[in-house]
Amino acid sequence: MRVGVVTFPGSLDDRDAQRAVRLAGGEPVALWHGDHDLKGVEAIILPGGFSYGDYLRAGAIASFSPIMADVVDAANAGMPVLGICNGFQMLAEARLVPGAHTRNAHQQFIRRDQRLVVENARTDWTNGFTEGQEITIPLKNADGRFIADAETVKRIEGEGQVAFRYVGVNPNGSMDDIAGVTNARGNVVGLMPHPEHAVEEGFGPDTPAAMSSGVDGLTFFTSVLERALAK
Amino acid sequence: MPTIVVEVMPKAELLDPQGKAVAGALSRLGKGAFTDVRIGKRFEVTVEGEVTEAVLADVRELADDMFSNSVIEDVVSITVADDATTTR
Numbered sequence: 001m002r003v004g005v006v007t008f009p010g011s012l013d014d015r016d017a018q019r020a021v022r023l024a025g026g027e028p029v030a031l032w033h034g035d036h037d038l039k040g041v042e043a044i045i046l047p048g049g050f051s052y053g054d055y056l057r058a059g060a061i062a063s064f065s066p067i068m069a070d071v072v073d074a075a076n077a078g079m080p081v082l083g084i085c086n087g088f089q090m091l092a093e094a095r096l097v098p099g100a101h102t103r104n105a106h107q108q109f110i111r112r113d114q115r116l117v118v119e120n121a122r123t124d125w126t127n128g129f130t131e132g133q134e135i136t137i138p139l140k141n142a143d144g145r146f147i148a149d150a151e152t153v154k155r156i157e158g159e160g161q162v163a164f165r166y167v168g169v170n171p172n173g174s175m176d177d178i179a180g181v182t183n184a185r186g187n188v189v190g191l192m193p194h195p196e197h198a199v200e201e202g203f204g205p206d207t208p209a210a211m212s213s214g215v216d217g218l219t220f221f222t223s224v225l226e227r228a229l230a231k
Numbered sequence: 232m233p234t235i236v237v238e239v240m241p242k243a244e245l246l247d248p249q250g251k252a253v254a255g256a257l258s259r260l261g262k263g264a265f266t267d268v269r270i271g272k273r274f275e276v277t278v279e280g281e282v283t284e285a286v287l288a289d290v291r292e293l294a295d296d297m298f299s300n301s302v303i304e305d306v307v308s309i310t311v312a313d314d315a316t317t318t319r
């Protein structure tokens with residue numbers, strides 16, 4: 001399966017996302033923000049970083065990139081799209097997922113290995129998990145505070161669109177401890193933590209078993225590959 | 232060339248961490264009379280040619296779709312700098 005990873009000016013984790021796709025058994029395809037070419041991919045990842053220096057609002061200028069028009073069309077046609085951190089902010093700015101992001105409530109950049117609970121294991125990117133499963137995924141952001149109006153929060157909570165919730169510590173003041181959300185159809189998922197940093201033993205977060213051995217992030221990428229095979 | 236000024240503020244009901252940090256500094260300076268600070272954005276858009284109703288309509292659309300995110304911010308004013316006429 002060909003999985004596209006879009007590089008924007010200021011993307012940082014595009015190569016890491018490509019590596020995660022490769023480790024999961026897929027074929028990563030580099031996509032460029034200035035193109036109108038999805039190169040025949042079957043899924044798309046919007047990676048982390050600080051596109052356009054987070055000017056205007058995090059992810060806002062990138063969401064107006066040429067390729068984003070194609071990403072929006074593909075997402076609306078059902079193609080799996082995963083937005084990680086800055087990519088999640090782009091998905092929200094492009095209105096592909098509900099909500100928006102503001103500066104962390106404590107006003108600081110934060111980096112930690114974050115416990116999450118999987119709330120929705122039916123999406124294209126989460127079907128390899130079980131609902132209620134706790135996972136550890138590295139998190140690193142300054143503008144990670146998920147916000148939506150009360151009516152929207154009530155709706156997404158009611159309709160299972162909260163995909164992940166922070167466990168133990170809410171690292172940025174997000175409403176309802178929301179770490180990630182999905183669109184109604186379940187093909188578009190955005191989250192602040194970085195699953196691509198937890199895909200290979202020796203390079204992941206610490207676990208009770210051994211240092212740097214956490215690979216919970218790999219399931220995001222195997223989920224989308226396996227769902228594609230099942231179709 | 233005329234300039235159109237767009238002002239955007241974080242929604243009143245949302246926490247504004249920047250404003251809160253400045254308000255904290257004021258209180259440490261003994262300026263306790265200033266109880267709250269909120270920080271917004273001001274866009275100065277320079278226009279080639281005349282500011283017609285069509286140009287203003289364009290700026291209003293940009294203000295709503297790009298300069299602000301309606302989930303977290305409000306466009307509070309759009310003015311033409313030359314005569315400071317409120318157009319919104």
